[in-house]
Amino acid sequence: MGSVSLKIGDGTARFRRASLCSSAVNVLMLFSVLTTNLFALYAFTSSPKDQAHPTQHTHKNISFISEQVSLIIREIESSQKKLAQMEKELLGYESIDLSRPNTASELKLFLQRHQLPLGKDSKTGITEMVASVGHSCDKSVDLLSQYMTYKVSGACPDDWSLAQRLILRGCEPLPRRRCFAKSVPKVGLYPFPISLWKPVSDKIVSWSGLGCKNFECLNNKKLGKDCVGCFDLANGYENQRFVKARGKNDFLIDDVLALGSGGTRTGFDIGGGSGTFAARMAERNVTVITATLNVDAPISEFVAARGLFPVYLSLDHRFPFYDNVFDIVHAASGLDVGGRPEKLEFLMFDIDRILRAGGLFWLDNFYCANEEKKKALTRLTERFGYKKLKWVVGEKPDAAGPGKSEVYLSAVLQKPVRV
Numbered sequence: 001m002g003s004v005s006l007k008i009g010d011g012t013a014r015f016r017r018a019s020l021c022s023s024a025v026n027v028l029m030l031f032s033v034l035t036t037n038l039f040a041l042y043a044f045t046s047s048p049k050d051q052a053h054p055t056q057h058t059h060k061n062i063s064f065i066s067e068q069v070s071l072i073i074r075e076i077e078s079s080q081k082k083l084a085q086m087e088k089e090l091l092g093y094e095s096i097d098l099s100r101p102n103t104a105s106e107l108k109l110f111l112q113r114h115q116l117p118l119g120k121d122s123k124t125g126i127t128e129m130v131a132s133v134g135h136s137c138d139k140s141v142d143l144l145s146q147y148m149t150y151k152v153s154g155a156c157p158d159d160w161s162l163a164q165r166l167i168l169r170g171c172e173p174l175p176r177r178r179c180f181a182k183s184v185p186k187v188g189l190y191p192f193p194i195s196l197w198k199p200v201s202d203k204i205v206s207w208s209g210l211g212c213k214n215f216e217c218l219n220n221k222k223l224g225k226d227c228v229g230c231f232d233l234a235n236g237y238e239n240q241r242f243v244k245a246r247g248k249n250d251f252l253i254d255d256v257l258a259l260g261s262g263g264t265r266t267g268f269d270i271g272g273g274s275g276t277f278a279a280r281m282a283e284r285n286v287t288v289i290t291a292t293l294n295v296d297a298p299i300s301e302f303v304a305a306r307g308l309f310p311v312y313l314s315l316d317h318r319f320p321f322y323d324n325v326f327d328i329v330h331a332a333s334g335l336d337v338g339g340r341p342e343k344l345e346f347l348m349f350d351i352d353r354i355l356r357a358g359g360l361f362w363l364d365n366f367y368c369a370n371e372e373k374k375k376a377l378t379r380l381t382e383r384f385g386y387k388k389l390k391w392v393v394g395e396k397p398d399a400a401g402p403g404k405s406e407v408y409l410s411a412v413l414q415k416p417v418r419v
């Protein structure tokens, strides 16, 4: 019978025009209704028993049967409608309605399908190219249209924070392509590796849309558990991280690299603050990509100014890397995405996917809000079958109240070879 397809594979969906889609569904429904009826007719009229009886009986039976069949079909139809409704409620979208009055023409243009010039491609089986847009964009069409309103070939509006708002609402990847992003003159960048520890000038990053307008302001703010004064590369703790431990939960980078027995060349840092993990790794000739969003700070530009590689990514996005490519993945409290336990699983499975067999997963001072969180994480890592090379559960005094303490988990786990 008509299928209800949930296109949520890699977080993106391709949008047809609503009319096209619904007429296809209608045709499908009509077809299935017809075939069901025909099958019923065939089954009952061609049975040998019926052939032996006068047609009078057969007619009666047929009308009775077709009544039953249409009852069943009505039942199926209503369940299908219910399913579709549930699907819409669950995903919050049916398709982007491009007929809405305030839809930017650039958005309509972007979403248009393009037929392949030579017809069906024999290798991939596709006949058209589809522009991909996060399916959740539908929930923020007004913002999306605002984002897609710009002068083609002109300067883009200075609105990266609008883009980030869309990304945080699951609207990823974003469709803007044909304007020039605001550029900031990068005067006074240092050569590598001096760049790793040189302060970054306030003038070479964009502060638009941010509360702070310079790094001094940022350094007096707590920007989350993994970034306390993390833009201050000269004073404070940032320049000692990973080389000098404050407690048993802090592992030293050289100790961890020794566990990888020389095979650590590439890494991925999740929620990597100002890029210090990547900097320490760079000093050891390990190339690390730092995943980050600009939450309250120009993090991407800061990391780049240090001569490191930032990737602008929300953790709900599937990591844009192929399977089994990294030697090490490092994550701290930023890994805690909140919500149902499955949210953490989605993330952990994706980390597992990009990590090679024998590679290391370094969980660094992961904050466990409660015992249940710690247990859930422990169970999860055990399910992956990782070898525990290091495992430390520690407590730190809670800044919020004396007498209380917070629980942190640090671990180095090795991905097994699965066959």
Ligand SMILES: *[C@@H]1O[C@H](CO)[C@@H](O)[C@H](O)[C@H]1NC(C)=O
Pocket: 283, 284, 285
């Ligand atoms: C990094 O690579 C350079 C150039 O190959 C080499 O001179 C240096 O000793 C390496 N550093 C470490 C820590 O391996």
Ligand SMILES: CC(=O)N[C@H]1CO[C@H](CO)[C@@H](O)[C@@H]1O
Pocket: 049, 057, 058, 060, 061
């Ligand atoms: C196949 C079938 O159900 N046949 C029935 C058709 O109707 C007559 C009378 O109503 C019955 O005697 C048959 O058994």
